[in-house]
Amino acid sequence: MNMHVKTxxxxxxxxxxxxxxxxxxxxxxxxAIKQDVLDDLGEKDAKYMRRVYSTVRYSSIAGRALLFAGxxxxxxxxxxxxxxxxxILENMEVGHNVMHGQYDWMNDxxxxxxxxxxxxxxxxxxxxxxxxxxxxxxxxxxxxxxxIGYGLLRLFPEQRWKKSHLLQxxxxxxxxxxxxxxxxxxSLEIGKLFIGRKTKKQLWEEWKPIxxxxxKLLFKDYVFFPxxxxxxxxxxxxGNMAANGMRNVWTFSIIFCGxxxxxxxxxxxxxxxxxxxxxxxxxxxxxxxNLMGSExxxxxxxxxxxxxxxxxxxxxxxxxxxxxxxxxxxxxxKYGLNYNNASLFKQYSQVxxxxxxxxxxFKK
Numbered sequence: 001m002n003m004h005v006k007t008x009x010x011x012x013x014x015x016x017x018x019x020x021x022x023x024x025x026x027x028x029x030x031x032a033i034k035q036d037v038l039d040d041l042g043e044k045d046a047k048y049m050r051r052v053y054s055t056v057r058y059s060s061i062a063g064r065a066l067l068f069a070g071x072x073x074x075x076x077x078x079x080x081x082x083x084x085x086x087x088i089l090e091n092m093e094v095g096h097n098v099m100h101g102q103y104d105w106m107n108d109x110x111x112x113x114x115x116x117x118x119x120x121x122x123x124x125x126x127x128x129x130x131x132x133x134x135x136x137x138x139x140x141x142x143x144x145x146x147x148i149g150y151g152l153l154r155l156f157p158e159q160r161w162k163k164s165h166l167l168q169x170x171x172x173x174x175x176x177x178x179x180x181x182x183x184x185x186x187s188l189e190i191g192k193l194f195i196g197r198k199t200k201k202q203l204w205e206e207w208k209p210i211x212x213x214x215x216k217l218l219f220k221d222y223v224f225f226p227x228x229x230x231x232x233x234x235x236x237x238x239g240n241m242a243a244n245g246m247r248n249v250w251t252f253s254i255i256f257c258g259x260x261x262x263x264x265x266x267x268x269x270x271x272x273x274x275x276x277x278x279x280x281x282x283x284x285x286x287x288x289x290n291l292m293g294s295e296x297x298x299x300x301x302x303x304x305x306x307x308x309x310x311x312x313x314x315x316x317x318x319x320x321x322x323x324x325x326x327x328x329x330x331x332x333x334k335y336g337l338n339y340n341n342a343s344l345f346k347q348y349s350q351v352x353x354x355x356x357x358x359x360x361x362f363k364k
Contacts, residue, residue, distance in 0.1 A: 014338035015286060015337050015338050016335065016336030018335060018336075020278075022278075022335060023278025023279055023281075023282065024276070024278050026278045026281060026331065026335050027276070027278040027281055029331050029334075030281050030312060030328070031277075033313075033327050033328065033331070034312075034313045037313075037316055037320045038316065041320075045317050045319065046103070046108075048319055049094075049106070049317070049319075050108075052089060052094060053094055053110065053111070055089060056086050056089045056090045057086075059083070059085055059086040059089070060082075060086040060087075060090075062079075062082050063078075063079045063080070063081070063083030063084075063085075063086055063243070064079065064083060064225060065079070066079025066082065067079035067080065067083065067229070067232070067235060067236045067239040067240070068232055070229075070232050070234075070235025071231075071232055076235050076239055080243050080246075081246075083240070083243035084242070084243040084244075084246030084247060085300075086243075087119060087243055087244065087246070087247040088246065088250050088251070088300055089299075089300065089302075090119050091118060091119065091247055091251055091302070092251065092254070092301055092302025093299055093300075093302040093303070093318065094302075095116060095118030095119070095124075096118075096304070096318075097302055097303070098112075098116045099113050099116050099118070099124055099127060099128055099132065100113060100132060100314050101113030101114070102314075102315060102316065102317045102318065103317065113128075114128070117213075120180040120183065120184070120217075120247075121181050121183065121210070121213060121217060122180065122183040122184040122187070122210070122213070123184075123209050123213050126186075126187040126210070127183070127187075130186060131147075134146065136314050140259075140265065140267055141268070141271065142158050142159065142266050142267065142268060143269055144269060150182055150186060151186070151191060152168070152171070152172075152175060152182070153165075153172060153175075153355060153358075154168065154358040155260045155354045155355065155358055156266045156358065157362055157363050157364050158266050159358070161358075161360075165359050165360075168355055168358075168359045169355055176248065176252040177245055177248055177249060178248060179248040179252040180244070180247070180248050184210055184213075187206070187210075188206050188207060188210070190203070221241075221244065222237060222240060222241075225240060250300070253344070253348060254291070254301045254302075254305065256348075256351045257291055257344060257348055257351055258289055258290070258291070258304055258305075258307030258310075259287070259289070260351050260354055261340060261350040261351060262353070262354070263289065264286070264287055264289055264340065265286045266287070271283065282337065285308055285311075285332060285337050285338075285339070286337070286338070287311065288307040288308040288340065289308070289341070289342070290305060290306055290307055290308050290339075290342075291306075291307075291342070291347055292305075292341060292343050292344075293343075293344065298321075298322060299319075302318055303319060303321045303322070306318070306322065306324075306325055308328060308339065308340070308341075309324050309328055
């Protein structure tokens with residue numbers, strides 16, 4: 001790696017520059033942490049995921065049943081809450097982790113990474129490409145990782161400023177409440193159509209599977225269940241809408257806090273030149289941040305509250321990140337790398353700070 005690349009790569013004073021030998025040693029230590037957990041996977045992990053899967057199912061049934069009595073305000077509130085929690089768990093702890101192949105070893109057809117289809121507007125196939133491959137391979141590399149601002153927000157000074165960014169403190173609000181729809185269309189890369197890198201025909205072909213998925217979800221939540229509720233159709237309709245909103249706001253918050261806090265960095269494409277495993281591991285650490293909280297909090301985040309560990313070990317079941325975290329933090333301290341870990345309030349306030357700051361043409 002030449003000196004010009006090093007100057008761009010090592011820019012946060014909280015991180016120490018590592019030699020090639022240190023990077024090799026870093027990779028070996030992190031590999032050992034991962035292998036210890038993989039060697040220990042077994043029935044307790046399978047039992048946990050089966051229990052979460054059942055919780056998603058039964059909390060959804062209970063929530064929808066209560067919404068059928070939605071004319072009674074306490075029933076509506078409780079039903080909406082249960083359905084929202086069910087959707088959050090399905091999205092975060094089941095869908096996201098299962099689609100990473102974390103539970104393929106169970107050989108349970110319901111939990112296979114390449115076939116699982118989750119309960120949000122985006123298709124599983126698109127997510128496996130845009131997230132599992134692109135994001136996790138090119139984490140925080142400008143021009144390659146589409147998750148940097150999701151094509152809407154300027155969150156780092158390295159991103160080119162546009163006049164439209166002046167409004168991002170405003171349009172980030174509906175983006176938060178409608179986050180699943182942003183995920184759904186992200187893979188379409190609509191911007192390519194306007195610069196001639198994609199035809200309308202190509203866009204239409206890519207849209208078809210998303211259209212089918214969206215139609216099924218809209219029919220389920222806003223037609224089928226309201227219809228079978230009869231005179232309670234309106235409470236059911238708005239209960240489903242509120243539950244989806246809960247899930248969207250929660251996933252937006254957790255994902256943004258894991259990727260866009262103050263000390264998180266983006267990198268130029270040049271870091272890929274002869275990038276070793278140690279460099280890749282270091283990029284994951286420097287491009288991620290964690291959240292502190294209770295066991296229930298970590299479960300509701302799908303253990304993406306341990307975003308550092310997830311970026312380092314995406315194939316490891318998320319429930320194991322809590323036990324890995326102290327070991328990873330010790331390795332970071334040993335090699336002089338910032339282990340970015342704070343409360344949800346602190347991390348989210350830093351995300352909001354970025355949204356407001358880089359709406360203006362700041363260069364640093």
